[in-house]
Amino acid sequence: MWECSRHSGPVRSKQIMHRVPSLPGKRAASQTSFRLKWPLPLALLSCCLWLGAAACHAQTAAAPSAPTYEDVLNRMTQPFLDQRRDEVAKIHTRAQAEARQAAVRATILRLIGGLPDNHDPLNGQVVGTLQQDGFHIERIIYDSLPGYHVTANLYIPDHGHEPFPAVVVHAGHGPFGKLGGFGMGSVLARNGIAVLAYDPLGSGERLQAMNPATGKSWAGPDEHSQAQIPISLTGDHVSRYMVWDAMRGVDYLATRHDIDMNNIGSFGCSGGGTLSAYFIALDTRVKAGAVACYLTSTEELLKSIGPQDGEQVIPSFTKSGLDFADWVELAAPRAYAMISTTEDMFPFAGARATHDEAARFYSLYGAKDNLQWFTGPGHHGAIRPLMPQIISFFMKHLANSDAQPDMTALHPPPAKELLCTTTGQVTTALPGRTIYEINREKAKMVEPPKANVTSHAQLAKLQTSLRREILRVTGMEPADRSIPAIDFTTTEKHDGYVLKTGMFHSRTGLLLPVRIAIPENAGRHPALLMTDIRPVETWTGSGSAFEQTAVKGSVVLALTPLPWPKSTDQDRPTMGTMLPMTSRAFLIGKTFVGMRAEDDLAAVNWLAAQPQTNTHDISAFAEGSSGVVLLHAAVLDSRIAAITLDHSLISYQSVVDVPVHRGVTESVIPGVLLHYDLDDLMIALAPRRLTISNPVTAAGDVLDQADFRSALSRVYEADSALGLSDHLQFLPSAQ
16 A cells, blocks of 8 residues: 555666677567568668678677767766756855745746646536545546546545645556555545545546557556657647646645645655656645655766656756756755655665755755655665655644554555546546647647748758757757768678778767778769668668669668667557667757767768768668658758658657657657758758658658648648759659
8 A cells, every 4th residue: 555656657677788789680669560661772672681691801800899878878967967066056045045946946847838827617526425434535527727637536534623734646657546545545534634646647547648449558658758759849848737737636625615725735656756846846835745766866867777757857957957956945945755765766875965955955944854854675666664754744744733643554445436437537438638639739839830932042041040950959069070980890892892890989979880881993982871770780781772782883881870789678669669768868958869960960971081982972861760860960961962761750740640659759859849840851951852762650650642742742832932843752662
């Protein structure tokens, strides 16, 4: 009863990284669900073959050691943490502390897109009551936003004097939602404190991406992260809606005569601890708050499991000078209980650092005793031994009672008796909206109108604007023409060309697998850059387009994009394996798209510097999520004369529009739709040729030519106005 949801999400064990691949990798299932064929430029041959051709006169050198992706991102992150530490150390007075609070609050609200400015009727209703020993449970439904229903259980003491103090209990990650609140709710209610236990987005009766055939979520246990992706594209963050659900719960409590609005508390553990931390910080009606098994420090978190689920990863949070301690410090001088276990996956050492910093902050208010830290042995969520302290904390600060709490554990009623809907899900029982529908409506309000490009002057203006906007929203550094180092490990003589295999020095500091074919014939030759998220050795072997292009006399550079080694995180049903890695980048204002585009541009620099390359004839090919990257790189570098994409995302808008997105995690750019979409990039490539085969929506559906032309109508209209007949080409998969 007292264990938190066992994880803050699905278990994310620390990734085991391998220095050198020994076997060809396999594409994540989320990337292959829509895969048909793989037509490639020039040869247009299927080429998912392991290199098996015999080579002559092979020369081999030892592979260089390489940092991991985690190493590299931690190095990028540390300066932001150091700068924040220096800034906090300068705070010595209450006035300075209050100024810090105001600045931090404003920054957080800006980063999450603010809180919804909506106070429509709650439409609160009690749909049933369940009597228990010493208290009763009311089954509640209220509206957080119009048509956006929240299901909750309200535990009301049977004894004592109204109005009662009340604690909002936030459920941890897991399928049961508010049902997990019975332990806390029953004990607090028997001790004279009401409890509102509600279903957060994606839990209990509030699945948002439900498969009607199974009654379960398409996203499995990752609904928060699934929802965060389309929300992030419009510049918002899923936490704004999750915190608002709790705030509107307090609004509902304010409508009742039996609740004391001067004594509101908050509690959550694990994922619920995240929500409790956010809620306490942003809603000053909370008089006393407790956060269990979440608070740590960014520095320690990055050394261990790293960032976790979508609501816990606010883009640019660390870059903006924020850390876990800021959530606690925003509550000062209100009563606050940090609750930590020594073996938690959220590192205990980080919790100690956060507590020590926050304690100094509280002392500036003369309220050091208002911050308490309850600690005990055990792993994540093992807070049973600490429950008497937690209950006493709320009794003291909300009920002004120092009495010994009644810790009698009751057996919970059958789950169905705590449900608020007839079907067990608001999406099937009640007319209303999902979070995806709400985000689509918000997108229509905030996305800038699309202007048609009808002249070369407008085209030039778009190109100039995009070169500026791309750097800003992707987190890219300004481009330069420096030549990247490549450590070659093998050299093999083939028929008409030399094949070199090695490690490419990414601008990030990572080493990425690369294969390069150099023609033996003298003179300048066409050059081709090829990128694919799969390990390079799996698609450059015998019969591949790489080999066919090399045989025809081109310089070919095939690159596996970062991260390398690849993620060993578990494969999520709709989001693949890269979510923890993209999350690390988001915290410091970086994106996979931006970092990979920097490497594409560096690869072009390398090709252009080779004496065998005709610099006026450099083309590029990208497959899957690498296509979005190449579009960005090509807009920034006009040396890329022609681009071919296969199985590439058709638009970011489709991520917002589809009911369930799949396989787009690596392409996410927070806030991108406030600036541009992929069709803008395609227009800006004109007059260079862009060929697209097997274009896909965010749902993973391959478009036929008619739907392709409809989806990219702005591009075709621009081409027509500019007199360009062959800028955009659709390549049927059969060719």
